[in-house]
Amino acid sequence: MHLCEKKTTRMENRKLIKIATAGSVDDGKSTLIGRLLYDTGSLTTDKLEAIEKTSRQRGFDYLDFSLATDGLVAEREQGITIDVAHIYFNTDKTNFIVADTPGHVEYTRNMVTGASTSQVAIILIDARKGVIEQTYRHFFISNLLRLSHVVVTINKMDLVGYDEDVFLKIKSDFDALVEKSCFRTEQITFIPISALKGENIAKKSTEMPWYVGNTLLDHLEVLEPEDLQEQAFARFPVQYVIRPKTDAFHDFRGFSGKLYGGNLQVGDQVTILPSFTESKIKSIQFFDRQLEVAVPGSSVTITLEDEVDISRGDMIVKSTELPSSEKSITATICQVNHKPLKVGEKYTLQHGVNRVLARVESIHSKIQTDFSGEESTDALKLNDIGKVSFKLSKAIHFDPYQVNRSNGSFILIDEGTHDTVSVGFIEARN
Numbered sequence: 001m002h003l004c005e006k007k008t009t010r011m012e013n014r015k016l017i018k019i020a021t022a023g024s025v026d027d028g029k030s031t032l033i034g035r036l037l038y039d040t041g042s043l044t045t046d047k048l049e050a051i052e053k054t055s056r057q058r059g060f061d062y063l064d065f066s067l068a069t070d071g072l073v074a075e076r077e078q079g080i081t082i083d084v085a086h087i088y089f090n091t092d093k094t095n096f097i098v099a100d101t102p103g104h105v106e107y108t109r110n111m112v113t114g115a116s117t118s119q120v121a122i123i124l125i126d127a128r129k130g131v132i133e134q135t136y137r138h139f140f141i142s143n144l145l146r147l148s149h150v151v152v153t154i155n156k157m158d159l160v161g162y163d164e165d166v167f168l169k170i171k172s173d174f175d176a177l178v179e180k181s182c183f184r185t186e187q188i189t190f191i192p193i194s195a196l197k198g199e200n201i202a203k204k205s206t207e208m209p210w211y212v213g214n215t216l217l218d219h220l221e222v223l224e225p226e227d228l229q230e231q232a233f234a235r236f237p238v239q240y241v242i243r244p245k246t247d248a249f250h251d252f253r254g255f256s257g258k259l260y261g262g263n264l265q266v267g268d269q270v271t272i273l274p275s276f277t278e279s280k281i282k283s284i285q286f287f288d289r290q291l292e293v294a295v296p297g298s299s300v301t302i303t304l305e306d307e308v309d310i311s312r313g314d315m316i317v318k319s320t321e322l323p324s325s326e327k328s329i330t331a332t333i334c335q336v337n338h339k340p341l342k343v344g345e346k347y348t349l350q351h352g353v354n355r356v357l358a359r360v361e362s363i364h365s366k367i368q369t370d371f372s373g374e375e376s377t378d379a380l381k382l383n384d385i386g387k388v389s390f391k392l393s394k395a396i397h398f399d400p401y402q403v404n405r406s407n408g409s410f411i412l413i414d415e416g417t418h419d420t421v422s423v424g425f426i427e428a429r430n
Contacts, residue, residue: 014090017225020099020115020147022138023124028155032124032195033087033100034065036217039202042089043068062196069100094221109336109383111141112423116409119225120149122216127160127192131173133370139174140369143181144332144385144425146402148225151189153216158194162207167192180371191216232261232404233321234296237352238314242301254285254301255310257353260406264302264318265293271322272308273315273397279304313354315397323397323407328361330389330427331410332401333380337421339414340379341388347421348413349392357393358412364388380422388424400428 021029034051037043043051047068055064069085085100099114115121121142125135142150152174160166171190178188191200192211199205202217214222242254264270268281284291285301294300302316310316317323335341341360349358364387365374380386401408412422 014093014095015224016095016097017120017220017223018097018099018118019120019122019220020101020111020118020142021122021124022101022111022115022134022141023155024126024129024132024134027124027126028066028195029100029124030066030069031064032122032153032155032193032201033098034068035195035198035201036096036098037068037087037089038063038065039198039217040089040091065195091217091221096220109334109423111138112145112334112336115141115145115147116405116423118145118147120151120220120223121147122151122153124153124155125170125174127154127156127166127170130170131177135174136177136370139177139181140367140371140385141334143183144334146182146405149187149189149223150183151191151216151219154190154192155195157192157199157208158197162192162199162205164208164210167211177371189213189219191219232296232399232407233323234262234264234318235260235323235399235404235407236264236294236302236316237354238310238312238316239353241310241312252303253307254303255316256299256301257316258299259294259296261296261404262318262321263293263295264316266291269319270304270316271319272310273317273323273325274395275309275314277308278319279306279308281305313352315352317397323399324429325395325397326429327392327395328390329392329396329398330364330387330429331424332367332427333386333388333412333425334423335380335382335384335386335421336423337414337419338382339419339421340381341412341422342379346415348415349390349396349410349424350413351396351398351410352407354396355413356396358390361389361391387427398426401425402428 023029051063051067054067069087087098087100089096099118101111101114123138154167154170191213192208193200193216199207200215202215204215236257236259238255238257240256242256244252264281266281266284270281271278282303282305284294343360343363346357346359349356363377366377366384366386367374369385399407408426410424411420414421
């Protein structure tokens with residue numbers, strides 16, 4: 001086997017873990033990610049030299065690993081991270097994709113973006129500050145998005161003398177939140193760290209002998225995140241209808257898209273929505289390869305045994321696993337635009353590749369992100385989270401978000417500005 005083929009095989013055999021990082025301003029998220037890149041040998045020589053040079057220019061006698069992820073000039077000048085950045089690194093066992101989300105209150109919406117495709121959240125807490133408002137919000141969003149694990153890293157332990165009592169107090173305060181959430185105790189892990197000093201990141205800290213758990217990197221490697229997509233029913237929204245119209249493929253009619261949820265295989269009895277027409281899968285193709293089975297996350301082209309009228313936005317599902325088809329939905333909404341969401345307003349609702357008109361029927365409540373309950377409101381403002389009902393111009397075919405992330409989520413688009421105003425997570429019908 002060629003060396004490149006061996007390397008590719010090793011990479012394909014690694015499991016993939018998608019992580020969202022979150023914390024308050026200056027809790028050390030970028031420094032932590034930079035340290036992980038450094039400790040796993042993922043920084044190029046040029047990047048490392050640039051970090052060393054800039055650190056010296058700033059008068060630091062240490063490497064400022066936050067520079068590893070700050071790519072914008074404005075970020076560096078202000079010393080803050082503005083956008084969600086995706087960072088890739090790996091170990092011998094695992095490939096990681098990390099979403100670095102801003103800690104500022106006004107950028108809380110970005111955590112929804114960063115965490116919506118993640119399986120694990122790393123929530124940083126400054127050991128000097130303890131659990132604060134942003135901690136509540138970040139944990140609430142992790143709970144809302146049904147992430148399978150949360151790693152609570154109490155950072156900057158070096159600035160509190162590596163005091164175990166500080167760690168235990170923060171753990172106790174956070175445990176009170178866990179009791180109000182959907183998480184089980186075994187889904188939450190607490191690790192005391194110093195990202196700057198490299199304590200308990202890739203190597204066990206000699207400064208905290210009282211901590212007997214894994215390092216952060218070791219813990220991430222042994223995680224087996226539950227993926228809602230792998231447990232869900234198969235959903236295949238059609239993105240393209242392929243009709244080559246050539247002599248060689250004169251009668252070919254294929255339907256391309258990305259499969260979410262379970263498997264589809266040749267011979268499966270399927271239903272096409274919204275027409276509810278039935279057929280069987282004739283073939284599954286990936287470029288020039290013929291497949292017997294399509295697995296979750298794969299982009300393939302499907303052909304059917306029968307001539308069926310299918311358009312972009314239609315959905316192919318197993319006939320025994322039909323989703324809900326409704327013209328009214330209730331969802332948990334995260335408002336991501338400065339323009340408030342109000343009753344009676346109309347938006348374009350994009351669900352997968354499909355778009356329908358949606359009218360806000362009622363705002364049931366604004367949800368408190370400290371798990372203290374809900375309150376009545378007539379509008380949802382930027383970064384607010386609430387429960388809202390919508391009336392749609394035509395039915396959409398959905399699953400509750402807690403069952404299928406992709407088929408249970410949507411965005412609302414302002415018809416005038418075309419800006420995204422809300423992110424929604426569809427609730428199960430009573």
